[in-house]
Amino acid sequence: MLILGIESATAQVGCAVGGHEGVLASAHSSRSRRHAESLTPSIEFVCRQARIELAELGAVAVDVGPGLFTGLRVGVATAKAVAQALRVPVIPISSLDLLAYPIRFTDRLIAAVIDARRGELFSALYRSVPGGVQRITEPRVSTPDDLRAELQAQSGDLLLVGDGAVRYRDDFRSLVRAEVVTHGLTAPSARDLVLLAHHQALREEWVQPWDVTPTYLRKPDAEISWATRDGVAGPRSGPDGRSGPG
Amino acid sequence: MTVWDPEAVDLDALPVLGIETSCDETAAAVVVGGRRVRSSVVSSQVDIHARYGGVVPEVASRAHVELLTPVIAQSLVEAGLADREVGAVAATYGPGLVGALLVGVATAKALALVWDVPFVAVNHLEAHLHAALLDDPDVELPVVVLLVSGGHTLLVAMDAPGSYEVLGGTLDDAAGEAFDKVARYLGLAYPGGPAIDAAATEGDPEAIAFPRAMIDEGLDLSFSGLKTAVINHVRRHPDVATVDVAASFQAAVVDVLMVKALRAAEQTGAKGLCLGGGVAANSLLRAEAVRRGEAAGLRVSLPSPAMCTDNAAMVAAAGWHRLVTDGPSPLDTGAVPGLSL
Numbered sequence: 001m002l003i004l005g006i007e008s009a010t011a012q013v014g015c016a017v018g019g020h021e022g023v024l025a026s027a028h029s030s031r032s033r034r035h036a037e038s039l040t041p042s043i044e045f046v047c048r049q050a051r052i053e054l055a056e057l058g059a060v061a062v063d064v065g066p067g068l069f070t071g072l073r074v075g076v077a078t079a080k081a082v083a084q085a086l087r088v089p090v091i092p093i094s095s096l097d098l099l100a101y102p103i104r105f106t107d108r109l110i111a112a113v114i115d116a117r118r119g120e121l122f123s124a125l126y127r128s129v130p131g132g133v134q135r136i137t138e139p140r141v142s143t144p145d146d147l148r149a150e151l152q153a154q155s156g157d158l159l160l161v162g163d164g165a166v167r168y169r170d171d172f173r174s175l176v177r178a179e180v181v182t183h184g185l186t187a188p189s190a191r192d193l194v195l196l197a198h199h200q201a202l203r204e205e206w207v208q209p210w211d212v213t214p215t216y217l218r219k220p221d222a223e224i225s226w227a228t229r230d231g232v233a234g235p236r237s238g239p240d241g242r243s244g245p246g
Numbered sequence: 247m248t249v250w251d252p253e254a255v256d257l258d259a260l261p262v263l264g265i266e267t268s269c270d271e272t273a274a275a276v277v278v279g280g281r282r283v284r285s286s287v288v289s290s291q292v293d294i295h296a297r298y299g300g301v302v303p304e305v306a307s308r309a310h311v312e313l314l315t316p317v318i319a320q321s322l323v324e325a326g327l328a329d330r331e332v333g334a335v336a337a338t339y340g341p342g343l344v345g346a347l348l349v350g351v352a353t354a355k356a357l358a359l360v361w362d363v364p365f366v367a368v369n370h371l372e373a374h375l376h377a378a379l380l381d382d383p384d385v386e387l388p389v390v391v392l393l394v395s396g397g398h399t400l401l402v403a404m405d406a407p408g409s410y411e412v413l414g415g416t417l418d419d420a421a422g423e424a425f426d427k428v429a430r431y432l433g434l435a436y437p438g439g440p441a442i443d444a445a446a447t448e449g450d451p452e453a454i455a456f457p458r459a460m461i462d463e464g465l466d467l468s469f470s471g472l473k474t475a476v477i478n479h480v481r482r483h484p485d486v487a488t489v490d491v492a493a494s495f496q497a498a499v500v501d502v503l504m505v506k507a508l509r510a511a512e513q514t515g516a517k518g519l520c521l522g523g524g525v526a527a528n529s530l531l532r533a534e535a536v537r538r539g540e541a542a543g544l545r546v547s548l549p550s551p552a553m554c555t556d557n558a559a560m561v562a563a564a565g566w567h568r569l570v571t572d573g574p575s576p577l578d579t580g581a582v583p584g585l586s587l
């Protein structure tokens with residue numbers, strides 16, 4: 001089965017197409033924050049490179065985060081629309097799984113760490129198993145300090161991977177048996193997405209497009225678009241936002 | 247995409263799927279030939295945002311991702327259209343909330359790519375202008391359109407579909423924003439427009455003489471002073487009846503809007519006056535537009551409330567016109583949150 005993979009949960013945007021023969025074509029760009037512009041043309045490009053028609057696709061795989069909300073949504077919306085139009089299922093895959101997967105040939109514990117901005121990190125721990133990695137903690141959002149404390153409590157050697165690990169590597173330096181992966185593998189890749197999705201497709205682990213939701217791990221900021229900048233909207237009274245002289 | 251060749255297409259029979267996600271409505275619609283509305287599905291997020299008392303951008307974006315797929319599916323079913331019969335996909339790319347716009351743009355581009363049909367990027371304000379024409383196809387141009395919503399307050403001269411001139415606009419708050427903020431201050435429900443409209447029916451519109459900013463000059467408008475005047479009045483008179491404040495505030499807004507709209511019509515020699523935008527659902531504004539507009543010899547077009555508020559039929563109609571005049575938009579189009587008319 002041919003699978004289109006869409007990855008735009010971090011500062012990169014990428015897509016790839018492949019199946020049982022592996023990845024046939026892929027494209028990546030790092031024009032950060034311009035996901036919407038480049039994603040659809042990239043899909044057109046990789047299909048042409050792989051000499052396949054979109055109609056030949058049997059499933060669409062997508063990185064559902066956690067990651068940067070805007071890019072994440074562009075990827076998820078695009079994947080849902082392609083799948084809806086082709087009437088094929090979607091294979092949702094975690095960005096953290098995607099980070100851990102390419103460094104699976106290790107007996108160390110793997111910490112996948114994504115920069116969540118605003119001084120926080122998305123992370124989860126993995127161990128290698130035959131054919132891949134197994135997630136052993138729930139994905140979570142925390143400060144670098146909290147994550148370091150969590151990692152300190154682990155027995156055994158650690159490999160940290162991801163843009164969050166790179167950005168805060170000085171904070172993790174005090175961890176004695178830990179190493180930060182700094183080259184080449186710091187962002188989730190669309191190629192790995194297609195490979196991982198292919199394993200899932202064999203087990204028919206997929207969902208319908210309308211059932212795909214991004215993993216945010218953070219509540220939305222309840223900031224109203226016309227911010228009460230001049231205070232004239234009256235005193236706030238309670239979470240329903242009602243206010244006034246009563 | 248296969249090269250777009252308008253000669254090879256029966257434009258009058260071309261079904262356009264429209265997608266609208268610029269603010270807090272998730273909408274999809276099918277319009278044939280830029281005129282005939284086959285379906286128009288709107289999933290309002292008003293209830294979701296009511297607990298915040300306003301539109302929360304991140305909340306809106308999340309809801310669009312969740313709602314858009316089923317809304318599109320329903321619009322196609324209601325139109326009796328198979329996927330492959332869609333002739334083009336149009337989506338709002340601005341103005342609006344960037345994260346919300348991107349959901350619609352990404353979805354529309356992907357659908358257009360798979361179906362191998364043109365993608366058309368639509369200006370949300372231009373779409374609102376088409377709403378007036380959709381509901382009243384006999385409009386005689388040129389007309390002046392008074393576009394009033396939570397995000398915009400504009401006076402636009404329209405000579406032909408696709409040919410506009412902005413005559414004036416608000417210098418600060420949009421009219422709908424003033425409604426929301428005053429309603430919030432008065433402890434009325436969100437959204438503020440319908441709440442004030444309802445409260446005003448019980449109140450005296452002449453109880454308080456609120457200021458009519460810049461009423462004697464030009465075609466621009468200002469509402470922030472009015473909002474402040476309402477708040478100051480309530481502070482000074484804590485016992486004032488809320489319904490009287492609502493009625494007097496609404497009368498002041500409508501008065502200014504009508505004076506400016508009629509001045510614009512006179513200056514441009516327009517034959518008609520059209521209303522558009524969410525505030526055009528306001529009952530006093532509709533009544534006054536007919537009364538004062540017709541007294542001035544204008545043909546007055548009032549789109550149905552469903553066509554005034556954000557919907558995708560107007561996006562599909564505007565998209566059809568854009569496609570006919572300019573051809574498809576590139577697939578690397580992004581969102582332009584600050585787009586103007």
Ligand SMILES: [Zn+2]
Pocket residue numbers: 370374395523524555556
């Ligand atoms: Zn609007």
